[in-house]
Amino acid sequence: MLIAQGISYALPNRDILFADIDLALNKQDKIALIGNNGAGKSTLLKILAGNLPASNGHVSVDTKPYYVPQLFGQFNDYSIAQALQIEDKLNALKEILQGQATDENLASLNDDWTIEERCKEAFAHWNLGELDLAKKMGELSGGQKTKVFLAGIDIHGPEIVLLDEPSNHLDAAGRSILYDYITATTKSLVVVSHDRTLLNLLKIVFELSKRGITIYGGNYDFYAEQKKIERDALQQDLRNKEKALRKAKETEREALERQQKLDARGKKKQEKAGLPTIMMKTFRNNAEKSTARMKGVHDEKIDGISQELNQLRRELPGVDKMKMDLDNSALHPGKVLVTAKHINFGYNSRLLWKHALSFQITSGDRIAIKGTNGSGKTTLIKMILGECPPQSGTLERTGVKAIYIDQDYSLIDNTCKVYEQAQQFNAGGLEEHEVKIRLNRFLFTKAYWDKPCQVLSGGEKMRLILCCLTINHQAPDIIVLDEPTNNLDIQNIEILTAAINEYKGTLLVVSHDEYFLKQINVERSMTVQ
The missing domain is CATH 1.10.287 (Helix Hairpins)
Incomplete structure (x- = not known):
């Protein structure tokens, strides 16, 4: 159905991103395309979709693939109908039903008389409700934008579907619908993702690296076992x-x-x-x-x-090169850190949660904070950290040191260079060479020390934060992670997992990634709704 032969791509500076890639997608194949950040997964997917020309090689397809991108900013000024490329059909149908059955309108509709019904059914399936197709994409949340494009699969009915990080902005309910689709569909799929629950639903893993594509004939768990054997041998x-x-x-x-x-x-x-x-x-x-x-x-x-x-x-692999050495919290396990009784928060006098929250957090707890998008998880974190008081109920906190690592890595000062950022955390007065040794342990070699932090990838910023925590004189008593795996590739998720598993302190995690939560040994969860 889709054959790529000798695909190469050169970046604008003429560096070769990948070369001589051969790939075959047969009927009903379900392929996971994985690789480290910067390997070129998204670029290759765009080439397969026909949205980007290859520098060399060619792609032949029996039918046009349907492509769900990772980023949607380019569609912000489009209506939903325009983004889904169905506006002309919908306008033609409307005019035909009003009696203007012109040749032009009939040609635009192309006998697709059920287009409106399919839109309604697809939007209902993805819990988008009565979303107006004329609404601008820029007015939607990240999760809604993803669901709009996923709904487009049902609307267009393609034989080949290419998905780039489709679960990134989805909450647990959205991910569940996506997983059901991946499992049930008979269409041919190529999926770029770091969501290991999703990857386990796919039958073949293609790993993209400088060596080209290596094929592993199984799901992600099979791939991980093979990679472990390779690492052990190495x-x-x-x-x-x-x-x-x-x-x-x-x-x-x-x-x-x-x-x-x-x-x-x-x-x-x-x-x-x-x-x-x-x-x-x-x-x-x-x-x-x-x-x-x-x-x-x-x-x-x-x-x-x-x-x-x-x-x-x-x-x-990066995780095998690194030495974590995260210090432990100085607090004894079991010390009560936070006690909340019937707390709630409101916007414009309207309470955020149906049921007030009561809970206790003790030193050493590992807790997942769960809830749908917009349910108030971030608000709850701000209360726990003492940044905003509850509007009802009581919340008592002991004096603890907490680190909040959000999705934008706001702990990193983008105006600093990497070495300068590390020095900002050097409360213990480490010598310059000792700070640089720590940076090296987290894969920040000499070539990185004078790099501006703003040019670092999400994975590199996460590693730099972890490095800074090892440089700091006192380990935090609480680490809060807000959707930590959203912008990380699998290698950096493994690095984060290894670091968190070494940390002996209190951990609060907001994440829809159940695989990650299991890997870091989360003990219990709090759900806001």
Whole structure:
């Protein structure tokens, strides 16, 4: 149905994003396209959709794919009907029903007499209610925009569907509808996503990297198992190569010591024999040349092993290269931090929640805060952090240090450079070289130190925050994560998961990502509605 051959794409600066990509999508295939941020997943999806020309290669399709983008800002000035490319049909149908059955209107409608009914059914299916098709896309929330394009699948009925991070802005109810669609559909799918629950519903994983596309014949869990086997093998190769390097250096040292002893013994014999000075110099020069040759042979071997070792280290996944070292909260487990009794909040004298909230948070708790989009999860967080008081009920807080990591990574000062940002958290007075060692541990090499924070990706900003927490003199008593996986690729989600699992303190998480919540060992949840 869709065949891509020799696809390459060069960025405007002429850097090659990917090259010689071959991909085949057959009838009813359900493919997950994954890879690290910057690998080119979204770009490849646009090329497959026909929305972006490849630098080289070509794509052949039997039928036009339907494409759901990750970002929708370009549609803000469009009506919903325009964004879904159904405005002409709807206008033609309206005019025909008013008696203007012109050739132009009939051609625009193209016998699609059920277009209005399909729109209503599709919008109802995605819980969009009676959304006016003339409404501007810019007036919708992120979740509504996603649902509009997902509803377009039912409206257009395509045979090939390309989805770019379709669950990003969806709440639990929206994700459930999406998962049901993925499971039930017989259409051909290519899905770019970091949502591992969704990825487990797809039958094949295509991993995009600098090496091209690697195919794994199973869902995400199967892929993760295979990658673990690969990582374990790589780690074993690394240990073997490190052992070989130590052995080679030891062999060199022993050989040079032996040679030096032989040379010294030979020199004594020559001196006892009373050989002429010119012969003594010849013997000494020969000995030095022999030692130099031996050292050259050993150096060449050591250099070769070192290069192989560096190559293996470069192939390590980011999470395996990093050292987290997140400090623990100084509070003893079980200490009561927050007590809320019948709290509620209101806008224009209207209460936010149907039922007032009562709860207690103790040190060491791991709690998920759940609710539909717009249900007041962020408001609840602000109350817990003491940023806004409840309008009814009581909320008591102990004096604790809390860190709030929101979706925009507001803890990062975009006017700072990476090293300057790290120094802002250096409350313990670490020396400059120690701060830079911490940055290196979080994959911020020397090339990053003078980079402005504003050019960092979401994953890089998250890593920088985690790094800053290790630099800070005192670990936070509470870490609050607000939809932390929304802008992260799988590698950075794994890094975040590893860091959070090392942290021994109180954790509050707003997330619709059930897979992530399970991975970080969330113990209980609070639902606002």
